[in-house]
Amino acid sequence: MSSVHPAGRPDLEVLGALGIVSRETIARFGIYVDELFRWQKAKNLVSNSTLQDVWRRHVIDSAQLFTLAPDARRWLDLGSGGGAPGVMLGILLAEAGGHIHLVEANARKCAFLRHVIRMTGASATVHQKRVEACIGDFVGVTDVVTARALAPLSQLIDWSKDVLRSGAIALFPKGQDVVSELTQASISWSMEHELITSRTDSAARVVRIRSIRETTP
Ligand SMILES: C[S@@+](CC[C@H](N)C(=O)[O-])C[C@H]1O[C@@H](n2cnc3c(N)ncnc32)[C@H](O)[C@@H]1O
Numbered sequence: 001m002s003s004v005h006p007a008g009r010p011d012l013e014v015l016g017a018l019g020i021v022s023r024e025t026i027a028r029f030g031i032y033v034d035e036l037f038r039w040q041k042a043k044n045l046v047s048n049s050t051l052q053d054v055w056r057r058h059v060i061d062s063a064q065l066f067t068l069a070p071d072a073r074r075w076l077d078l079g080s081g082g083g084a085p086g087v088m089l090g091i092l093l094a095e096a097g098g099h100i101h102l103v104e105a106n107a108r109k110c111a112f113l114r115h116v117i118r119m120t121g122a123s124a125t126v127h128q129k130r131v132e133a134c135i136g137d138f139v140g141v142t143d144v145v146t147a148r149a150l151a152p153l154s155q156l157i158d159w160s161k162d163v164l165r166s167g168a169i170a171l172f173p174k175g176q177d178v179v180s181e182l183t184q185a186s187i188s189w190s191m192e193h194e195l196i197t198s199r200t201d202s203a204a205r206v207v208r209i210r211s212i213r214e215t216t217p
Helices: 012-017 023-043 048-067 086-096 107-120 131-138 153-165 178-185
Strands: 074-078 099-103 124-127 144-147 169-174 189-197 205-214
Touching (some): 012 048, 023 048, 023 086, 048 086, 074 086, 074 131, 086 099, 086 107, 086 124, 107 124, 131 153, 153 169, 153 189, 178 205
Parallel strands (some): 074 099, 074 144, 144 169
Antiparallel strands (some): 169 205, 189 205
């Protein structure tokens, strides 16, 4: 289990409400939190302001995505940064018997991701690449694509369009601008989608996209 540090302790009640009760999984989340704190000092991986509330802002915010597609086993996370949501999903997939691919362009962040995957036993592979250079590799072999704080919705859909057309769903966490991002995206895309209220922020939504169709030639 994670040692006690400024991030506090895991909120077992919220994790339990998400169906996450495995002591081993929660211990692995704790290792992630400890390593994030350790690396953050030198590598500046995430915004410092999020660290005091790291369990809610990073761990639980990420883990909630798993509960939205619990049967999916082949995941892809774009712009993985400091590991949210990709590493937490990889920890959950280690127990569920699945795998996640993490695409991240920044070498320093990729080094952290590889380290923390080793430390936690997350079922995940890091690709130090730009999304636009490698997204084609994941067409037809992906059940769910995720991306948090990477780009506006229209850009995320444009990047992942072939993955979505090949049968994947998308889970894109979004903040207060979600409605305007949807309006912008709907100029080019007709989407079967729903907005799910975030378990960590009542103003935030997870956009779950089941299918897309181009509206412009
Ligand atoms: C704001 S951070 C978000 C990180 C993480 N998903 C989170 O929510 O904490 C965006 C990340 O995407 C990466 N990134 C931006 N554009 C990218 C691209 N075209 N291909 C791959 N990674 C990219 C950046 O290096 C950065 O780590």
